[in-house]
Amino acid sequence: MTDGTLSAEEVRELVQSGAATPLLGGTEVGPTWYDDHWWFVPSDAPDDADYEVAGPELSAEFDRLRVRAEAIESVAARLEKPS
Numbered sequence: 001m002t003d004g005t006l007s008a009e010e011v012r013e014l015v016q017s018g019a020a021t022p023l024l025g026g027t028e029v030g031p032t033w034y035d036d037h038w039w040f041v042p043s044d045a046p047d048d049a050d051y052e053v054a055g056p057e058l059s060a061e062f063d064r065l066r067v068r069a070e071a072i073e074s075v076a077a078r079l080e081k082p083s
Contacts, residue, residue, distance in 0.1 A: 005050035006039055023066055025073055031062050038062040 006014075012028050014020035020034035031040045031054070038054040040062070054062060 005052055006034070007050050008041075008048075011039065011051050023062060024069055031065075033062075033066075 008029070011020060011032050011034070014034055015022055015028050015032065020032050020039075022028060023031040023033070023038075031038055032051065033039075038059045039051040040054050040058070041049050041051055
């Protein structure tokens with residue numbers, strides 16, 4: 001971490017090691033939970049921009065989205081189980 005940012009490579013390594021959790025399971029890019037914060041790349045940032053810590057409002061939105069994503073993942077897992 002440099003100056004409160006994480007490079008995309010650092011985030012990938014953290015996800016692969018299990019230290020960080022992406023908002024959407026099975027992905028390595030996008031909003032990511034790490035060190036008690038949501039990290040993201042602003043939508044208007046250049047392609048090679050670093051991840052930044054999300055502020056309170058955006059963090060709350062990521063929390064809501066994560067709850068929804070977990071619900072979808074749970075339903076999908078039940079549908080995949082043989083009856």
